[in-house]
Amino acid sequence: GVNDAPALAAAHASMSPGDATDVASAAADALFRGPSLAAVVTAVDSAQGAARQMRINLALALVYNLIAVSIAMAGLLTPPIAAAAMSSSSLLVVLNALRLGRDRVADQTPAQRARAR
Numbered sequence: 001g002v003n004d005a006p007a008l009a010a011a012h013a014s015m016s017p018g019d020a021t022d023v024a025s026a027a028a029d030a031l032f033r034g035p036s037l038a039a040v041v042t043a044v045d046s047a048q049g050a051a052r053q054m055r056i057n058l059a060l061a062l063v064y065n066l067i068a069v070s071i072a073m074a075g076l077l078t079p080p081i082a083a084a085a086m087s088s089s090s091l092l093v094v095l096n097a098l099r100l101g102r103d104r105v106a107d108q109t110p111a112q113r114a115r116a117r
Helices: 002-010 022-027 038-073 079-106 110-116
Strands: 015-017 030-032
Touching: 002 022, 015 022, 015 038, 030 038, 038 079
Parallel strands: 015 030
Antiparallel strands: none
């Protein structure tokens, strides 16, 4: 209701039912539809997956760049090859991050994928 809006706005992350008051819906970070709270579980699972993926991406970028910078400092790379190595590091992180969305879609049933379109 209206009295929930300040708490929803103050929270780090908040969810509200789609049929809540306009004030509560506007204050919430996310809305879920229907009477089921399954959307809350889905949101928490997605957030945990995203946090896990961010840690993996950070580790990949750190290791990749430590190796590439060490080789470059040793003088074994020309500047164009070093630039290509840095670009491929970014590409590696982006491609790894795309796995999060692919995994989420793979976990859905065909009916859920059809509803999401």
